[in-house]
Amino acid sequence: MHIKIARFDAHRSPAHATVDVGIPEGLTLLQALLHIKATADPTLTFKAGCRSGICGICGVRVNGREELACAYKPNEGDLVEPLQYHRVMRDLAVEKKSIEETLGNAAAWLHHSRQTTISVEEEKRTEVQSDCMLCALCYSACPVFAVNENFLGPFALTRVYRYTADPREEDIKSAIDAIQSNGVWDCTLCGACTAVCPQGIDPKMDITQLRSTSAQFGYGDPNFMTMNFGF
Amino acid sequence: MVDVLIIGDGGAGLSAALAAKASGASVLVVGKNYPTNSQTSMAQGGINAALGNVDSDSIESHIQDTIASAKGLCDEVMVTKMCTQAPHAISWLESLGVPFSRREDASVAQRRLGGASHKRACYSQDYTGLKILHTLYDTCLKEGIEFLNERYLLNLITKPQENPKLDPLIKGATLLEIASGEVKQIDAKSVIIATGGYASLYHGFTTNAFGSTGDGICAVIRAGGYLSDIEFVQFHPTALKHSSILISESARGEGGYLLNSKGERFVDELLPRDSVARAIYAEIGRGEEVFLDIRHLGEEKLMELLPQEMHLCRLHEGVDPLHELIPIKPVAHYTMGGIDVKRSLEVRGIKGCFAVGECSNAKVHGANRLGGNSLLEIVAFGKLAGENASAYALACEEVAANDTQFKSDQNFINGIFYFTNQINFYEKREFIGKIFYHNAGIVRSDTKLKAVLAAIRQIQKELPFMGLGDKSKQNNTNLVDFIEFGNALELSEILLVGAISRNESRGAHFREDFPVQSDEQFGAHTIYWKEDGVLCADFERRYL
Structure with missing residues (x-):
């Protein structure tokens, strides 16, 4: 079987090249990449971790769709590329410091913890959201980043939602304040993030929830508010 | 100069970072990937604490189960400390926002894991490690803890004390900055090693991520510190x-x-x-x-x-x-042995350097770890390591190390590029995994172990004929793989020496030629260190 890999090396000329490589049948994409590195081309650069879809390190794009390399079985002629909207370090390896920055900007944590009881239902409310492994597939799939690189993006907003929906959060206002600029209102609700999430998280729904909580704190859609209706 | 440098960004490193910061120290966390990529994310079952939410559990019962499973190879003081801390560890995680599964009465749900006499493991579905790890990470960002990512630990920097009888002082560490390919020196008053275990030595026969190569453990023995009980490796059925x-x-x-x-x-x-x-x-x-x-x-x-x-x-x-x-x-799942630490979690042999989590041997798991005790260890002892390192650093003078180690490691990295690369080390890595699994794994014997040791010594000799097919300076993961391979190779020899010396069967260490536990001869920890580069080993039962 043959797949194509988009390669990049800033210190080589040309820096970009798409190469065609033969791989054995029956492997996951990650196993195939490891096979190439160990037997044919040790310069092929990518990230590998747990092999079982939980560490979140091996995200790539296959034929334009985000996948975890360890959870994808290649097909003939697949084109493998690095994630979008990340700085490509080399080949399929991208810089993921942006995850830390994004979470920091979104203040995605428990702002002020209080002692309280949590029911089975309350815990279930954010069970799926807290399965996020920060693989950043949703970030790569999100079209908003093409026009606004400062957008907080799906995983960060889902994480904010997780904490605002937690009965332990006493200071929901601080959480909501932090996501007004480049946050909840910048999302187009297209659902591309939901489609690629390997954990079945639905950031679009979480963002919708955050919008209604924002409204409770007096915030509104800035696009809507500045619109001239001719009254 | 940073007060506390933490190497390793899994659950142990992050718990230590939060505790050190809370005790007033400046903290820097470095890791070879990114914080949430660590092995902690793979822990599923739960975290033990005798809360007694489901049945009438007690801390005493948790202690007894842990001691029984350790098969005579634990420090009861440390086991008691860990089990007593467990309910506090859960309340702390709860206060940070860890979403534990609940019972109808709103208390934390608990399940029974192997070897436990009660339903003791608190869990979040089958994502317990993932949810704890990510919540710790979010809290670290909240607390403004500084991270440096994609830094690979090369060596610890130490300075001899005037009195040569005293342990050398920790001064920091050298790291390979993977993106640039440069060696960097980080000066620190105190260092916490939280780099994880070495089960990926059983390459192809392990549940672990590729990076579990014992980097921090090897750095400690190279720097003059002690290791212990390396031969004890848990296999998951x-x-x-x-x-x-x-x-x-x-x-x-x-x-x-x-x-x-x-x-x-x-x-x-x-x-x-x-x-x-x-x-x-x-x-x-x-x-x-x-x-x-x-x-x-x-x-x-x-x-x-x-x-x-x-x-x-x-x-x-x-x-x-x-x-x-x-x-x-x-297959290989968890390594009980590791860096030999005192009860304060300070590394034996290096003053001001601490170790915690799977890389350390705090003598709580002994010959067989109980499910649910590893997540507990990284949280409870992670905090302890952070507090102790912080106290040490705040009382310590700010004198940076010279650049001897830095220069030596720079030469080491430059030198690797001149290795001849006639032998593919990836093939050797696979080969070692296989022979380890079949001869130094679940069932061992003197003959098998010695045959593997001979093979390992041969591969060590061949190391200069291996090397890099990738000559790039920047973003060279072939280089990282090779140094990891070197660490695994160093540790594999130590594991074999221990397994050969321990002529008995105990917990995870099973010798078909000595199928019985012998407390008289081997009721002690195996201790390893190096003298003038030569590996030494002894049995010892002494808790510092």
């Missing part, structure tokens, strides 16, 4: 046959059977991990295939309780557990 991906113990806990090719059950599935692993291994040795059968549990129960496992079986083994048997084998 049920990993997928072809990919070695873990199928959780809860599959058996919920009623799954183990079958051989004839469709016969051959072992009580709920015995401790070492016994079940040996029974499966023996069955495979007789030419049988071994399967996990969970078909009778039914679709509803399987999708509710084991959704992750169902997905992994379909993807990696091509079987549908609803209708088919799951082919399995036991």
